Amino acid sequence: MKKIPAILLAAALSQTAWAADITVEQPWARATVEGMTMGGAFMNITNNTGKNDFLIGGSSAVADKVEVHTHVNDNGVMRMREVAGGIPLKAGQTTELKPGSYHIMFMGLKKQLKLGDKVEVTLKFKRAKPQTVTMEVQNVPKTNGNADSHGMKHTH
Template structure:
């Protein structure tokens, strides 16, 4: 086999492997700040011209002191707010949360569709599946941490992760 043909075959075989490695890195991600673990920030893609988007993640407090998520900022939106969603007589109502969200010592705060979540308001561009949205989370005690929200398809209901083979 010629070296050119071998190189082409090698590249063709390697490409799917690389796609899997990069996809798992883009999808399954987490961050740390002090005793807090921030797991799998994600968002849904938005339609062209849509001015708002949602953000979701978990914060696990491995420390012995309560903390609070008090603010989120992102360069992709004019403003970012912490929100809650409730159903009232069959009507969905979203409201800004003032004073932040508690992250109890030894507990977990879950931001997910249908509950507490982050609202990116005044989007400067559409969020596209496969992209990452940079943001800064600010906690009352732990301080700030830079994260990136993995943008998933509009139909996503939770963070998409690759299977963890062998464990």
């Protein structure tokens, strides 16, 4: 788990004003090319509810289904699969959804996700109330070394 720079943390806190028990920061969806039927989305989720929770799925107007996925190393080949039971969100911790790791997967995309588009996604948790977040469509962040290899594996 990476430390969040103080300035980002301060910005996030002022935005949410302590209203939500589960805070979602820096949500973004990966830009797709025309014809792609799947797409990934990423964010940091902080669980301040005091109880362990799980991100179990979601919904969005842009896709038939929104699944929670992870990557597993299968004899040296990174494969992704749906996370049974959801992505664990430990109490008091920030869980990173990022390329090459846990992520949100749009299945059956109804439109191309273009740079700068905004995508609304409602996240569903096992305990906490559903939460709708707006994701900006971006390219792969240059700072993340795993990102490019992740993108390649969406075709298998």
